[in-house]
Amino acid sequence: GAGVSQSPRYKVAKRGQDVALRCDPISGHVSLFWYQQALGQGPEFLTYFQNEAQLDKSGLPSDRFFAERPEGSVSTLKIQRTQQEDSAVYLCASSWDRVGQPQHFGDGTRLSIL
């Protein structure tokens, strides 16, 4: 199908390693969001892109988190010097426009930091 695709599905890393998580949004979707979901909690907003522009990164928990969408399609969320508290499911969502349109989510990347 032509849904939002995230890879890898699972990622295990040692504390201190850098990781990169990929999101392929639905073709033509202008808006792209990253969320973090801790076990047993609802997803929490991390950052937002409109095409290639990162317009909101207020939810990024620290400067170790970095996201990019250089050509306005595929996005990468990078976490440097990972820590155990970074363990979570990272969800990507896309929509036609930022305001009000339903967001289409991928199934997430489950990140475990040992």
Next chain:
Amino acid sequence: DAKTTQPNSMESNEEEPVHLPCNHSTISGTDYIHWYRQLPSQGPEYVIHGLTSNVNNRMASLAIAEDRKSSTLILHRATLRDAAVYYCIPTNYGGSQGNLIFGKGTKLSVKP
């Protein structure tokens, strides 16, 4: 941002109707009410949204109180596949925030 209150969990029998309530007493006049659900090990899935009038689609119906301080998501005939966490999310069309603010939602269990 409007705060929401939902029951932590609900149970239903298969093929029976389910009414999932949500209180959003601080909702603003321009906030639409969105519902998403999240099946186990999957990302959230859009269900339905509305502003003032009741809404129907192939998945569910949304009943919105006249004062808009509460709403109810109605699944007309629950199936086992409807077992999920359901999130009620007021959003602000035209505002500066487009990201979704999830609460803890209601975990729906469906018994065969």
